[in-house]
Amino acid sequence: MEEVDKILIHALKQIGTEVSEETDSIKRFTSELIVESVVKCIRVIDPGLGSALPTSLPPGMSARFRVGMMLAQACQDIGYKGEIGYQTFLYSNEPEIRSLLMFLVEKLPRESAEASDQPTGKSVVLQRAISAAIKAQLAVPWLPPNCRLPLHYATQSQETLHSFHVQPLSLPQSSGKEHLKEVKDYQRDILLPITAQLSSRTCLVASVLEQHTAELSAAQEWDNEWNSQGLLSRLTPQEYRSRKLTRLHKRIEDQLRSAALPSSESAFGVSHATSDLSELLQSFSGSTHSDHILTKGSHFTHTQKFTFTQDTTAVTNPIPTVRQSEGDALLRQQEELTSLQQQFQQLCSHVSQLAADMKHTNVTNAQVMDELKKREQANSEKEEKILVKKKTIDLLPDTDNNLLKLQAVVEASSKRVINLATQWEKHRAPLIDEHRRLKEICSTQDLESSRKLSEIKSLHDKISVSTEEAKRKEEMHKQLVTELENLPQDASRAEYTQRILEIVSNIKKQKEEITKILCDTKELQKEINNLTGKLDRTFAVTDELVFKDAKKDESVRKSYKYLAALHENCNQLIQTIEDTGTILREIRDLEEQIEVENGKKTVANLERILDDYKAIRQENSALAAKIRDG
Incomplete structure (x- = not known):
């Protein structure tokens, strides 16, 4: 067992x-x-x-x-x-x-x-080691720094704790394409190793993990995008990437153009307030109002600006006298500042008024241009009608001849139309047949391409499933190899094999002994049956012979009585021996039952049952007390 x-x-x-x-x-x-x-x-x-x-x-x-x-x-x-x-x-x-x-x-x-x-793989061994280390650390009670012994510094010292700080890394990109010689020289001679690119060695693990996670997520996103959209585009991966890059460049150019336009013009364009690029450009351009943006002004605005500049210069540069005190100078400066602020406010209101007038003028100009275009179109239509009426009036003096000419022209036109229709029918039938044939070919090709596309998708799924299965089996193999290496080396396979062979040989010996005992038992039973039959036959023959002589002789009669008594005693002896064997067998069975009952720990179980019974009675009494109190 x-x-x-x-x-x-x-x-x-x-x-x-x-x-x-x-x-x-x-x-x-x-x-x-x-x-x-x-x-x-x-x-x-x-x-x-x-x-x-x-x-x-x-x-x-x-x-x-x-x-x-x-x-x-x-x-x-x-x-x-x-x-x-x-x-x-x-x-x-x-x-x-x-x-x-x-x-x-x-x-x-x-x-x-x-x-x-x-889970399987090397990660299992690592996770077990991590969990064992965490359990060991959790088992140690936390203590304040002043109360820590030297034993606790190994697990609770703050010197081993670092924040997750990431720095960008520059890694050599390896691909199937041939790199430029300058790039290879840079990566070989100038590019520093990642341990030298960081400002602190504590950021190494975090930076490498962040870089690896970014590359892995980018690869997974590309696989998902290619399997969902790239295959449907029926392009190669290089063509799909170039087309996506072209669209991105075009979008950036459109955003730059729309951001470069004034706010009055961009308001009628495409709205890009929700775009990240537009928000970035707006943050670069600042939050100044559109009325304060420097634009190209007219001669009048420049003259007005120059005049106001001269006035402010004349005002801000008074010739102070020597007799003025400091208080008068401060008062004069305050008055000048107030007047300048008023002039500035007036200028701002004037500029805003001019901007509003300019917007109104632009709107009015656009409306006038639309009205002008509509009137020009109406004039062109009226001129065409006038030309038709003029030709009709010119034909009125010679009406009969003109009607005959018109009829002849109409008949000729109808004949020409009929001729053209006949010719078109001749050309139309083969074109229709060709169109139908090409359409059938296109539909067949579409069905074939759809079928191949579905096969490609199924192959991709099978490849992914097979890859995952291969990875899982490889990780399982690595885990089993690691566990095999961690097993004690003193117990070899040969020893286990030897133990199994010994167990099998012992079982064979036991079977042979059991078979031998059964054969001996069968032979003994057969011998007993033979002796019993021989004894019965001998007694029957002896009884018959003695019984014949017992009628004539008295001594033979006594011998017959002794023979009958001997036979009865022998039968009782045999029965006693059989009963003794049966009793011995019952004794052995009872001993085995006693061993089984002793193995069941009946006494201990009875004691536990009594304890549980007492506990249940206590629980019942407690519940009854609660019910009475409630």
Whole structure:
């Protein structure tokens, strides 16, 4: 049973059951560990059934009985045929738990039994190491810096903690295309390694992770875009990239042009207030009002500006006298500042008025231009009508001849139309046939291209699935190799093979001994049957002979009586021997039953049952007291 228990414990560990290293046999399983093992197995076998089961026993006894009944019902639902109940989990014995666990382990799916539902690959080893380190750090209580001993500085020192600070890295880009010689020389001779590009070595890991994440996300976005839109465009990846780059350049140019226009003109254009590029350009251009933007002015505005400049210059440069005090100078400066502010406000209002007038003039000019275009179009239509009426009036003096001429022209035109229609019909039929043929070819090509496109998509999906499967198997192989390397080297495969061969040879020897014992038993039974038959026949012949002589001789009659008594005593002796064998067999069976009952720990279970019974009575009395108080 030792090998069976090791196999069961190994399978339970694979599905996530926390079995300690000291537990090497089913005999050492506690009730909590039994419940956890059974629930983990049921969750792997039937997730829907196991999701409602708790992995630990509750503190209350009534709740423990309910959990035991739920587990027993769940085991019966998945096909367990043995005797099972709440006592199997609460008052367990070794044979019943072993048979139940053997059934559950055999019911586990192969994939789950081999790999369970845990991730595979080198990341598993790393995650286990990280989790072990975190558990070790969490197990150490946190202490203030002043109370820390030298033992705690290794795990709680602040010198090992750094903020996640990222700096840009310049990495050599490797691709299938040939780089320029200057680029290769730069990457070989001038480009610094990433450890020298950073201002601090604490940023190295964060910067590398950020760079790798950015490249990985860009590659995934390109794959998604190419599979969703690139394949439908029926272009090569290079053509698709160039077309996308051209569209981006065109969009940037449009945004730059619209941003360079004045606000009055761009208001009638395309709205780009929501564009990121427009917001960037607006932040570069500043938040000044459109009326304050420097534009090209007229001669009148320049003259007015020059006049106001001279006036302000004349005002701001008075010739102070020596007799003025400092207070008069400050008062004069305040008055000059007030007058300048008033002039500035007047100028601003005048400029705004001029801008409003200019806008009104532009709108009026646009309306006048539209009205002018409409009138010119109406004049051209009226001129055409006048020309037609003039030609008609010129034809009125010679009406008959003109009518004949018109009829002749109409007949000639109709004949020409009929001739042209006939010629068109001759050309139209082959053109229609050719059009239909080309249309059918196009539809066939479209269907073929759609079919090939769907095949390409399915191939892409299969390739991705195969790649993921290959990666998963490769990671599983690496994990198994790592676990094999971590296993103790003293236990070799040859030793395990030798142990298996020894077990097989012992089983063969036991089978041979059992077969030999059965053969001996059969021979003994056959010999006993032969002797019994021979004895019966001998007694029958002797009885017949002696009975014939007993009628004549008295001594022979006594001999016959002794013979009958001897035969009866021999039968009783044989019966006694058979009864003795039966009793010995019953004794052995009873001894085996006693050993089984001793293994079931009946006395300990009875004591536990009594304790649980007392706990239930206490709970019931507490509940009754609550009900009475309520």
